[in-house]
Amino acid sequence: MKLFIDGDGSPVKEETIALAQMYHLPVVIVTSIDHYTTKEYPEFVTFVYVDKGADSADYRIVGLTHPGDILVTQDYGLASLVLSKEVRVLHQLGTEYTLETIETLLEQRYFSAKLRKAGQRTKGPKAFTLEDRMRFKTSLETIIIEQVGERP
Template sequence: MKLFIDGDGSPVKEETIELARKYQLPVVIVTSVDHYTTKEYPDFVTFVYVDKGADSADYRIVGLTKPGDVLVTQDYGLASLVLSKGVRVIHQLGKEYTSDNIETMLEQRYFSAKLRKAGQRTKGPKAFTSEDRERFEESLEAIIRKQVGEE
């Protein structure tokens, strides 16, 4: 099992890396070359850089993930693509994407996009809080524990 992070703009990289350290799991951060970093990371963290482009990271993540892996992303479309491969997917707010809830999320995204295209304003995401960070960590740890057979 590997932990994958859809790295462009993810506010929970450090939390994911710390949990990976605790459970001795590899982390793969997939991100655009626009977000290239020289920051030092532990040896169990690798970066996969992709070309600029709206879906470049998504396509690479779909190609790299395998059943049993865990993906951290806020992208509903990407989540829907890897769920069918047996990948567990979690949002940065701690909500797990499942086959039971992904269609509703995609429909909401579609209707919001339709409203914006028609000139109406829709609410953007709320500011990321310390409570969001805590909820994410608790949810991700629960997923990891289940995947490694500790629950």
């Protein structure tokens, strides 16, 4: 089992890495070459850099993930692609995407895009809070425990 992070703009990289270290799990951060970093990370964290392009990271993540892996992303489209591979998918706000909920989320995204295209304004995301960060950590740890079967 590996933890994957859709790395472009993810605010929960550090929380994911900290939990992965506790549970001795590898982390793969997939991100655009535009976000190349020289920051030092632990050995169990690897980066996969992809070319610029709207869906380059998404396609790479789809190709790299396997059943039992966990993906952290806020991208509904990407979530829908890997759910069918039996990958657990968690939003940065701590909500787990499921086969039962993803269709509704994709429909909401479609209608919002349609409204924006027609010139109407839609709400953007709220500011990421400490409570959001804590909810994410709790949800991720719950999923990890369900996958590995125990606490360290």
